Amino acid sequence: MPEPPIKVITQNCVGCGLCVKACPFDAIALNDEKIAVIDLDKCTLCGACLEACKFDAIEMKAREAGADAALDGYCDVWVFAEQTGGHIESVTYELLGEGRKLADALGMNLCAVLLGSGVTDTAAALTERGADTVYVVDRPELEYFQDERYAAVLIELVKRHKPNILLSGATTIGRSLVSRVAVTLNTGLTADCTGLAIDPESRNLLQTRPAFGGNIMATIITPHTRPQMATVRHKVMQEAEVQSGRTGNVSIEAVAASLLEARTRRVRYVPEQESTVNIAEADIIVAGGRGLQKPEHFALLRELAETIGAGIGASRAAVDANWIAYSHQVGQTGKTVCPKLYIACGISGQIQHLAGMSSADVIVAINKDPEAPIFKVATYGIVGDLFQVVPHLTQAFKQALGK
Amino acid sequence: MHIVVCVKQVPDTTDVRIDPETNTLMREGVASIVNPFDTFAVEEALRVREKVGGTVTALSMGPPQADAALRETLAMGVDKAVLLSDRAFAGSDTWATSYTLAMAVRKMDGVDLVICGKQASDGDTAQVGPGLATHLGLPQITYVRKIEAVDAQSITAERLLETGYEVIASPLPCVLTVVKEINEPRLPSLKGKLAARKAEIPTWNAADLDADPARIGLDGSPTKVVKIFTPPPREGGEILTGEPDQIAARLVAKLKDTVLSAAS
Numbered sequence: 001m002p003e004p005p006i007k008v009i010t011q012n013c014v015g016c017g018l019c020v021k022a023c024p025f026d027a028i029a030l031n032d033e034k035i036a037v038i039d040l041d042k043c044t045l046c047g048a049c050l051e052a053c054k055f056d057a058i059e060m061k062a063r064e065a066g067a068d069a070a071l072d073g074y075c076d077v078w079v080f081a082e083q084t085g086g087h088i089e090s091v092t093y094e095l096l097g098e099g100r101k102l103a104d105a106l107g108m109n110l111c112a113v114l115l116g117s118g119v120t121d122t123a124a125a126l127t128e129r130g131a132d133t134v135y136v137v138d139r140p141e142l143e144y145f146q147d148e149r150y151a152a153v154l155i156e157l158v159k160r161h162k163p164n165i166l167l168s169g170a171t172t173i174g175r176s177l178v179s180r181v182a183v184t185l186n187t188g189l190t191a192d193c194t195g196l197a198i199d200p201e202s203r204n205l206l207q208t209r210p211a212f213g214g215n216i217m218a219t220i221i222t223p224h225t226r227p228q229m230a231t232v233r234h235k236v237m238q239e240a241e242v243q244s245g246r247t248g249n250v251s252i253e254a255v256a257a258s259l260l261e262a263r264t265r266r267v268r269y270v271p272e273q274e275s276t277v278n279i280a281e282a283d284i285i286v287a288g289g290r291g292l293q294k295p296e297h298f299a300l301l302r303e304l305a306e307t308i309g310a311g312i313g314a315s316r317a318a319v320d321a322n323w324i325a326y327s328h329q330v331g332q333t334g335k336t337v338c339p340k341l342y343i344a345c346g347i348s349g350q351i352q353h354l355a356g357m358s359s360a361d362v363i364v365a366i367n368k369d370p371e372a373p374i375f376k377v378a379t380y381g382i383v384g385d386l387f388q389v390v391p392h393l394t395q396a397f398k399q400a401l402g403k
Numbered sequence: 404m405h406i407v408v409c410v411k412q413v414p415d416t417t418d419v420r421i422d423p424e425t426n427t428l429m430r431e432g433v434a435s436i437v438n439p440f441d442t443f444a445v446e447e448a449l450r451v452r453e454k455v456g457g458t459v460t461a462l463s464m465g466p467p468q469a470d471a472a473l474r475e476t477l478a479m480g481v482d483k484a485v486l487l488s489d490r491a492f493a494g495s496d497t498w499a500t501s502y503t504l505a506m507a508v509r510k511m512d513g514v515d516l517v518i519c520g521k522q523a524s525d526g527d528t529a530q531v532g533p534g535l536a537t538h539l540g541l542p543q544i545t546y547v548r549k550i551e552a553v554d555a556q557s558i559t560a561e562r563l564l565e566t567g568y569e570v571i572a573s574p575l576p577c578v579l580t581v582v583k584e585i586n587e588p589r590l591p592s593l594k595g596k597l598a599a600r601k602a603e604i605p606t607w608n609a610a611d612l613d614a615d616p617a618r619i620g621l622d623g624s625p626t627k628v629v630k631i632f633t634p635p636p637r638e639g640g641e642i643l644t645g646e647p648d649q650i651a652a653r654l655v656a657k658l659k660d661t662v663l664s665a666a667s
Contacts, residue, residue, distance in 0.1 A: 005494060005621055024414075024631070026433070041466045045494030045621055048631040061621075084566070147533070147543055172564050176545040179533035183498060188625030191497075191528035210634070212414070212525055219630040263542040264573040267559065271567035278565045283665035308662045326548070326584035327563065332524055333439055333583045340665050341658060358637065362661055364654065378640040380657065382650055392651035400655045401662070 005061050006045055008036045012057035022052030024216065046218075074226035077103040078163040080154065081114040081126055081134075082173055084144075088125055090239065090281060091169035095232060096129045097240035098196055099167055102205065105198040108164060109133060115153055117143035120252065127248035129240040134250050135161065141260040144269070145173045151180035152259040158185060160253075163227045165205055167196075170231035171280070182229045188222030189229040192336070194236045194359065195219075205230070213332050213355035234280055235338035236359070272327060279311040279328060284341045287313030287330055287357075288323075291346015291367060291386055295323035300387070301345060304394040307403060313337065313357075315347045331356035345386045349374025366390065404457030404555060404575075406516045407508055408448040408481065409535070410441040412465050412472035413525040437472045440520025443581050445476050446588040448518050451553055458482045460511065464492060464503055470604055477599035478591030485511075489608035494621030497526075501534030503619055506612040508539060516558065517578040521546055532580035542573045548584040 015034030027042035028049060036057070038049075049058050079095040081088060096112065103110040112131040114123055116138065123134040137153050154177065158166065166181075168174035170192040182189035194217075195208035204221045205228040211218050222228040272278075279285055286305040288298055298312065305312050313330040314323070330337055332352035342360035347353060349365070349372055357363070358377045365378035366386045375381040382389055397403075415434045437445075448459045461476040463469050464487040473484035487507055495503065508514050517539075522529035529545075536543035548568060549561040559572045563582055591599070609619055617623060643650045 004490075022631070040490050040493065041468075043493055046631060047628045051630055051632070147545070151537075172546050172562075175529045176533055176543070179497070179530040180537045180543075182530075182625075183501060183534045183537040186498075186625065188496065188498065189530060190626055191526075191530055206629075211527065213527070214634065217632050217634050218628050219632075220626050220628050222626050225625045264544065264571050264577075267570040267572050269567065269569045280565050284662065309666050326582070329583075332527075341661050362658070363637075363640075364658070375640065375642070377637050379637075380654060381640050381642045382654070383642065383644070384647060384650070388647040389650060392647045393654060396648075396651040396655040397659075397662070400659050 003061070004040060006038055006040075006043060007059055008038060009057050009059055010035050012055045014055055014057070016054070018052045018054065019049035019058060022048045024048055024212065071224075071226050074162045074164040076109045076111050076161070076163045077106065077165045078158075078167065078227065079110070079112045079131070080166065080168040080174065080178070081112045082169050082171060083114065083116050083119060083122065086116065086119055086122055088122060089169065089171070091171060091174075091232070091234045092126070093129050093239040094234070094237040095167045095169065096126065096131060098232065098237040099165075100130045100240060102165060102196060102198055106164065106203060111135060111161075111163065113154060113157060115142045115150055117141075120250070123250045124247075127250070128242050128244065128246050130243070130246070132248045134248060135253050136250060137253050137255055139255070139260060144266060145177070146262050146264060146266065147176055147180060148262040148264065149260050150177050151184070153255050154178075154181050155184050156255055156259055157253060158227060166227040166229045168229075168231050170233050174231050178229055178231060185227070187225040187227060187229060188220075189231070190220045190222070191231050193230045193232050196230065196232070204228070213351060214358060215355075233336065233338060235283075279313050279330065279337055280335055282311035282337070283339050284308055284310035284343075285313045285330070285337055285339045285357075285360075286310045286343045286345065287315065287347060288318055288345050289315035289347030289353075290317040290321075291348075292318065292323070295321075297387075298324060300390050304343070304390055304397070307394050307397045307401065310341075310343070313342075315353050316350075344374050344378075345390055347374055348372045349377065404451070404455050404515045405511070405513050406448045406451055406457060406459045406518065407511065407514050408441070408444050408459060408461050408476070409504055409517065409519045409531070410445065410461055410463045410472055410476055411438045411523045412436070412463065412469040413438045413523055435468070435471065437475050438520055438523045438525075440522060440524070440581070440583065442520075442588040443583055443585050444518040444520045445479055445481060446586045447550065447579075447581055448516075449480050449589070450586065451516065451550065455553060455555065457515075460485060462504060462507055463487065464495070464500060467606070473604055474599040474602065475591065477602050478595040479589060480592075480595055484602065484604045486604055486606045487608075487612070488606050491609045491616065491620045494624060495619065496624035496626045497528050497530040497534055498625055499619050499623035501531045502538050502623060503612065503614060504531070504535050505538035506614050507607060508535070510607070510612060515555070515575045516553075517541070517576070519578070519580045521580045521582050529580070532578060536578035539576075539578065541576055541578050543578045543580070544571050544573055545580045547579045547581045550585075
C-alpha cells in the first residue's frame with residue numbers, strides 16, 4: 001500500500017473539528033477518539049483542511065518536484081489580445097492593466113500576442129496601453145477565431161519566446177483557446193480568475209478564483225511548469241490607460257503554413273439581433289425575472305436600459321418561460337457578469353442567480369417580497385412594485401441625464 | 404455511431420449554504436446530482452442516437468459513489484456506462500482529468516462523437532471539454548446551442564458567442580461542449596429507472612487505462628490549490644422606502660455618477 005497523499009498526524013489532532021467543517025467534499029469525520037479521519041474515496045486533495053487546521057495536524061505530500069531549474073528561461077508576462085474584425089475587445093485592455101502590475105512586480109516585460117488578418121496596424125493600440133512588445137501573426141487564415149489554428153499558432157509563439165505568464169480573457173474564445181494550449185504545453189491553467197498577484201517569496205503567480213458558484217474562493221498556483229496560464233473574468237480588472245505617443249516593439253512573426261490548417265470550418269456568423277449590448281461586457285445591466293409576469297413587460301426594462309445605456313439581463317425563470325433569449329441569462333447556467341451597476345427587477349435572487357452577478361460594484365434590487373434573498377446582496381433595496389418603481393426611475397434618469 | 408457523453412457528479416448548489424457563525428460551507432445533507440450542464444449533453448447524445456442510430460456510453464471520473472450519477476444517465480436511456488475510479492486519480496486538476504478521460508475514450512472502440520456539458524457547476528472551469536479534445540487530437544466545437552446536421556462523417560453545429568452565434572462544420576470524430584439552450588432533458592422513464600438499477604457499471608482504474616502515473620491525480624496536475632477561503636460577505640445594503648417617485652429621485656441621485664462614468 002503506497003503512502004496516502006494526505007494524512008492526519010494523530011498526535012497533533014485535538015479533535016476540534018475545524019477541518020470537518022472546512023472540507024467542501026464531506027470527506028473528513030471525527031472518529032470515536034475525537035481524531036479526524038479522512039475518507040480518501042471522497043477526498044480530492046483540495047487542501048481546504050490544511051488551511052483550516054490550527055494545529056499542523058494534517059499533512060499533504062507535495063507534488064513531485066521536477067527540474068525546476070528549467071523554469072528560469074521563462075520571462076515576460078503575455079496577454080492574448082482578443083480581437084473581432086480588427087476591433088480589440090475591452091477585456092484585452094483589462095489584461096494589459098493587470099499584466100503591467102505583474103510584470104513590474106517581477107521586473108519583466110509586458111507583451112501582447114495579436115493574431116488576425118490585417119491587424120498589424122492595430123498593434124499600436126496595445127503598445128499605447130502598456131505593451132512593451134506585440135507579437136503579431138497577420139495572416140488571412142486567422143481572419144476570425146478558429147480553435148485549432150489559433151491554438152497551433154499560440155503554442156508555436158510560446159515555444160519560441162517562452163513567456164513566464166500567459167493571460168487570456170475568460171471569454172468563449174479565451175476559454176476554448178487556452179485550454180488547448182495549456183494541455184499541449186503540459187502546463188497549468190486556472191479558469192476565470194478574479195484576483196492575480198505575485199508571491200514575493202516564490203515569485204509564483206497567485207491566481208484567485210471563485211468556485212462552488214462563488215460560495216468559496218480558491219487561490220491556485222502553477223509551481224513547476226511554465227508559462228503559468230490563467231483566464232481572467234471580464235470587468236474585474238482595471239483597464240490600462242491610453243498613454244498617447246507610447247510606442248513599443250512590434251514583432252511580425254512568421255509561422256509555418258502547416259500551423260494554419262484546420263479541420264473545422266466556419267459556415268456562417270449570425271450576430272445577436274435582440275440587443276446591441278453584450279451583457280458580459282456591459283457596464284450597466286438591467287435584469288428582469290419572474291416578477292415581470294409577461295414577456296411584454298421586458299419593454300419597461302428596455303426603456304430604462306436605453307436611457308442609461310445598459311444591457312438586458314434575465315433570471316433563469318424568465319428565460320425558461322421563453323420570455324427572452326438564453327443569451328441574456330445571468331447566473332450559474334447562464335453568464336457571469338461583473339458590471340458597475342446591476343439593477344434586478346422582480347428577481348428573487350436564487351443562489352444560482354447570485355453566483356452570476358453578486359460581484360457587481362453596485363446592486364439595486366426591486367422586489368415586492370421583503371424576504372427575497374436578492375436584498376442580502378443589494379446595495380440599494382426597494383421593497384415595492386416594479387411596475388410603479390421602474391417607470392419613475394426611467395423618468396428620473398431621463399431628467400437627470402438631460403434626455 | 405458511438406457517442407460518448409462525459410458526466411460529473413457535483414454537490415447540488417441549491418443546497419449549499421454558508422454557516423453564518425463559522426463562515427464555512429455547510430454541506431450537511433447536501434445531495435449529489437449530475438452536473439446540470441451534463442444533463443443537456445446526455446439528452447443531446449440520445450437525440451443524435453435517435454437520428455443516426457448507434458450507441459451512447461456515459462463516462463464519469465469520480466469516487467465510487469459517482470456510480471449514482473451514471474445510473475441517472477442510464478435511466479434517461481444511455482446504453483452503457485463506465486466509471487473511472489482510483490485513489491490515484493484524487494487531486495486531479497483539469498489537465499489530469501482531461502488526460503484520464505481521454506485515456507478512457509481511447510480504450511473504447513471507434514468513438515465518433517464526444518459530448519460534454521460546457522462546464523461543471525462546482526469548478527466552473529469549462530476547460531475539461533477542450534482539454535479532452537486536445538489530448539485525443541480531435542477538433543472541437545465548444546458552447547454548442549444547436550446541432551444543425553449530423554451524419555456518419557460530419558457534424559454542423561451552432562456555437563454561442565458573446566455577440567451572437569457561428570455555425571461550424573467539423574468532420575467526425577469531434578468533441579462538443581453544449582450549453583443549456585440546446586435542449587430540454589427528458590425525465591427518466593420508469594422502465595429506464597428499473598434497468599438502471601440492475602445495470603452493471605464497470606469501473607476502470609489507472610492500470611485498466613494504461614495511464615502514465617506521472618499524468619494522473621496530484622502528480623499529473625500542474626496546478627495546486629494553496630488556499631481556500633470564504634469570500635467576505637457584502638456589506639449590508641440600504642433599504643429605500645417611500646413613494647415610488649421619491650425613491651426614484653433618491654436612487655438617481657445616488658447612481659447618477661455611476662451611470663455617467665459607465666457611459667464615458
